[in-house]
Amino acid sequence: RSPRGNWHARPRIGIMGGTFDPIHNGHLVAASEVSWVYDLDEVIFVPTGRPVFKLDKHVTNAEDRYLMTVIATASNPKFTVSRVDIDRPGVTYTIDTLRDLRALYPQAELFFITGADAVAEIMQWKDVDKMFEIAHFVAVTRPGYSSSVTLPAGSVDMLEIPALAISSTDVRERATHDEPVWYLVPDGVVQYIGKHGLYHGRD
Numbered sequence: 001r002s003p004r005g006n007w008h009a010r011p012r013i014g015i016m017g018g019t020f021d022p023i024h025n026g027h028l029v030a031a032s033e034v035s036w037v038y039d040l041d042e043v044i045f046v047p048t049g050r051p052v053f054k055l056d057k058h059v060t061n062a063e064d065r066y067l068m069t070v071i072a073t074a075s076n077p078k079f080t081v082s083r084v085d086i087d088r089p090g091v092t093y094t095i096d097t098l099r100d101l102r103a104l105y106p107q108a109e110l111f112f113i114t115g116a117d118a119v120a121e122i123m124q125w126k127d128v129d130k131m132f133e134i135a136h137f138v139a140v141t142r143p144g145y146s147s148s149v150t151l152p153a154g155s156v157d158m159l160e161i162p163a164l165a166i167s168s169t170d171v172r173e174r175a176t177h178d179e180p181v182w183y184l185v186p187d188g189v190v191q192y193i194g195k196h197g198l199y200h201g202r203d
């Protein structure tokens with residue numbers, strides 16, 4: 001039986017990919033909402049290795065991003081974190097993430113979660129049609145982004161979620177300037193950023 005008491009033949013697993021530099025409450029609400037609406041058994045957060053669309057940008061080292069993701073998700077019994085992307089050498093492509101998780105969970109029904117900004121670029125992702133074969137795609141609303149892009153019929157579900165105008169970019173800029181990030185990210189992540197001086201002296 002699933003969390004909502006329905007019977008599903010296969011385990012239902014969400015996949016929340018992201019750079020998580022750092023993870024923030026927008027990511028957590030997105031995962032929680034999709035988990036509820038789609039009656040998921042688990043949501044696996046997958047911090048990227050080298051994100052392909054951020055190759056020209058400075059990205060915090062993978063272990064710090066991984067640990068912040070673990071800290072942020074630890075209290076939710078349905079949330080877990082996977083190292084598949086950070087342990088795979090080279091640039092991260094979502095098709096590889098999906099293939100790795102499919103191999104780990106051959107029986108599961110997979111739901112890949114993205115925000116409205118990411119879904120607008122999805123048709124440019126490597127092997128997009130193979131991605132659609134491995135997982136359902138759920139695009140959640142995100143303040144400031146409208147997903148007006150045309151996608152193949154039935155390939156991506158759209159889900160309206162509570163609007164949190166939070167981005168990792170804004171959190172990093174705040175941390176750089178010693179401005180508060182409380183309540184934008186979980187308390188443990190605020191403390192991790194402070195303890196390790198992440199984002200300090202960036203500009």
Ligand code: ATP
Pocket residue numbers: 017018019020021026027030113114115116117118119140141142143164165166167168169170
């Ligand atoms: P950055 O500003 O560094 O790009 P970000 O806030 O966009 O960071 P990512 O790690 O790039 O975070 O995003 C991971 C996934 O979470 C993407 O699919 C993105 O669309 C989604 N997402 C991020 N923030 C939100 C939010 N506030 N509401 C809904 N979805 C979000």
Ligand code: MG
Pocket residue numbers: none
């Ligand atoms: Mg982003």
